[in-house]
Amino acid sequence: MNPFEYRRAMDATAAVALVTEHPGAAFLAGGTNLVDHLKLGVARPDLLVDVSRLPLDTISSLPDGRVRVGAAVRNSDLAADPLIRRRYPMLSAALLAGASGQLRNLATTGGNLLQRTRCVYFQDVTTPCNKREPGSGCSALEGYNRGHAILGASEQCVAVHPSDLAVALTALEAEVQVLGPAGERTIPIGELYRLPGDAPERDTVLSHGDLITAVDLPELPMAACSAYRKVRDRASYAFALVSVAAAVDVADGVIRDVRIAFGGVAHRPWRATRAEQLLRGEPATETAFAAAAHAELAPARPLAHNAFKVPLAASTLVATLRGLTEEGR
């Protein structure tokens, strides 16, 4: 591990200023991904600015009906929060489907969103990886790519985003509050994450010095009827092969509105806008669910080892919507 200086930030503005003026600095929150990267040599900061004790650890109802989740709220606290469980069950479910109890007690909301891919080549500094070392090549493209992307990948990178939370937030159209060198701004989560293109080293549109301070959840009554379904190689404590976050509003057997996002299929959480469009106004039947899933996944381009993800994603979406609409009757 490279030597680094450690500083504990006392307020967000000072933290942003400190990181901004040090090109080699990084924010440290729960550390469950970053400390691992320090050990692996994937991250080599010379200054860590600890933001875990900033007063950003509350969940509050805003006057306009939205809910603000502070960036330092621990994953376990967010998952157990009564308001979150009642109004946004898929958010709680997504968190509980990730990591382990002792990791969720450390990991923060902001850190969860900015965790990096678990592509084995990204984490192995002895292999080429464009995300870790731009221009070095992609080992997964022709290598072991069972867990990799089927949508939106490029010749440069076929990694997937690992966060479960981000998938649920994408379906919810949450907004990310960011404090940067130039002040505050709001980024819709649908615009936070990037597809790899020819710059896979950039997971998000954030720049050096940008700090996530909160995530705002919209007032969305149909989110009370939502679910997160995750398919993985073992029953617990594993990353998704495929996951689905969905919320539906069904009246008289007809889908009035629906929100869908996939995890485990792309470099960013995959909002299934095409499937949503097809489903609005349709009867809540398995035939309609399957047709929408098929249309959404039509552009899928699987790799040598992950063709199974295409039918798996489709059937996971169908099962999620079936569960939600049967419940609603």
Added chain:
Amino acid sequence: MDESITLHVDGRKRSLTVDTRTTLLDALRERLGVTAPKKGCDHGQCGSCTVLLDGRRATTCLTLAVAHDGAEVVTADGLAEGDSLHPVQRAFLDHDGLQCGYCTPGQVCSAVGMLAEAAAGWPSHVTRDGAGRVELTDEEIRERMSGNLCRCGAYPNIVAAIREVAR
């Protein structure tokens, strides 16, 4: 680069200077001689380094000691009251919840933390809908303990031990 920190470990105040790169696990084991938490995978995947950190179970291998200045740490060593074992420790013995014992201090701390989480009404991945009291079925215990691996495969007896304490 060195930093001075103070930790309260198993009821004792310990002040030390650590290289900023030191994990909490290495500070406990290598600097303070507190060897109850074990180094298994050192990547947060096995749970053998689990302690109660400010009252909550946490993996100590994925967190820096310097980030926990002032923290209260309870390891498996600190759970017993003198010669009287903690009920979870007692149950692990009664149910033969171990073979080699390497994962046991982490399992025990994780179980203590998990029981408190369930008592507080925290849901898990397998909790059926509805808030309120959590019933610790075997399925719930297995899910909530999934962050602790046991390569000897003592799982059935670990579940039995925790089930007894949960009752």
